[in-house]
Amino acid sequence: MLTLHQVANGIIRRAEGRYDVLSAETVGLLLPEAEHASCFFRLKRSGIKEAGWRTILLIELPISSVQAAFHWAADVRDVLPEPETADLYMFLMISNITDNQATRIETDDRFCRKMVVRESEEVMDFLDRTFLAALDPPGDIETFNDPLLSALAELSAAHPWVSPHIIDWKNQLLSTNTGADVVQTLKASLSYSEEQ
Structure with missing residues (x-):
């Protein structure tokens, strides 16, 4: 106990x-x-x-x-x-x-x-049975039944170059930032990837 x-x-x-x-x-x-x-x-x-x-x-x-x-x-x-x-x-x-x-x-x-x-x-x-449950599921991101994580995992599978950005994108989409701020952050990470 x-x-x-x-x-x-x-x-x-x-x-x-x-x-x-x-x-x-x-x-x-x-x-x-x-x-x-x-x-x-x-x-x-x-x-x-x-x-x-x-x-x-x-x-x-x-x-x-x-x-x-x-x-x-x-x-x-x-x-x-x-x-x-x-x-x-x-x-x-x-x-x-x-x-x-x-x-x-x-x-x-x-x-x-x-x-x-x-x-x-x-x-x-x-x-985990209370409102203090862990935010991220244990184990593989693809096995958890969460629409956002599933969509990001599918995007990563279809376009492997986005894989390094998935965690940052998830955090941005779940943040309290305004929509314009989120779009700017996502756009900046895409610009950086294109340069690479």
Whole structure:
């Protein structure tokens, strides 16, 4: 079973480059404390001013104390300003829990969205079930069922000279840059390729 420290470190690593991670004190919120080993994270999309905050409550407890975790979530929800209450998540690490019990807890969305770490899960496998899922699929780019990646893989197969540009093009197409900026970047890489 994973520890609170392992999951907390995994959250920080997975958020890196995607989210700004701040403590509640930094943004002026006094969140209630839990009765069990716990911590919380406040995440906001990096580089997007109007992005909202997501709050993750991380708690480690025995199955007999699950109701205490729910009370903590309700207390935290009462403190959060609207519309942040819609982006409240609780990651639970419960010792000796069965998959059926974990699934039952996850389907209960009162107070917040809940995710339960399974006994056999690794940190990144657990986070892949949350909004912190990895952006890039593991393995071969062509085996993943993503329309953009599939189209770029087909383009690369048909025109091998574009292969070195695929990753940059994907990043440009998924960026928050304006359409004109993306076109200029793509055009610049094509001009460079023609010169080569």
